Amino acid sequence: MTQTQIEPLSMMGFDAMTEETQRFHEELGRRIARRRKEIGLTQIGLADRIEATQKIVTSYERATRQMPAWRLPVIAEALETTAEELLGVAQQKRGRGRESRFEQQLERLKQLPRSEQQFVIKMLDNALAHAS
Numbered sequence: 001m002t003q004t005q006i007e008p009l010s011m012m013g014f015d016a017m018t019e020e021t022q023r024f025h026e027e028l029g030r031r032i033a034r035r036r037k038e039i040g041l042t043q044i045g046l047a048d049r050i051e052a053t054q055k056i057v058t059s060y061e062r063a064t065r066q067m068p069a070w071r072l073p074v075i076a077e078a079l080e081t082t083a084e085e086l087l088g089v090a091q092q093k094r095g096r097g098r099e100s101r102f103e104q105q106l107e108r109l110k111q112l113p114r115s116e117q118q119f120v121i122k123m124l125d126n127a128l129a130h131a132s
Contacts, residue, residue: 025063033061035079049078
């Protein structure tokens with residue numbers, strides 16, 4: 001059996017998806033379908049881009065089949081987006097609101113030259129060693 005001919009889990013003798021897993025795949029499928037439509041792509045068009053069948057694309061969008069992890073970046077590229085967007089991770093990050101002061105400082109630290117980063121890290125190590 002080739003990678004494009006993956007059987008549903010129920011046909012392979014595995015238990016049905018848990019409710020949480022099912023919900024995850026339903027949300028993922030909705031995001032895939034939404035993005036596919038945003039860029040004017042049909043299910044057949046997406047299937048061609050990911051070297052699969054329309055039936056497989058339909059099963060991912062309807063969450064009747066679990067998508068293998070290796071296929072997520074392939075679909076993201078075909079949909080001209082990121083895996084994070086399809087997973088909803090980018091939405092969660094945006095939804096958190098303002099970055100904390102620590103996160104802002106960490107970003108500033110990343111912008112420093114390597115030697116200055118090492119100096120700050122040594123200072124933090126010393127401070128944390130004395131605090132514990």
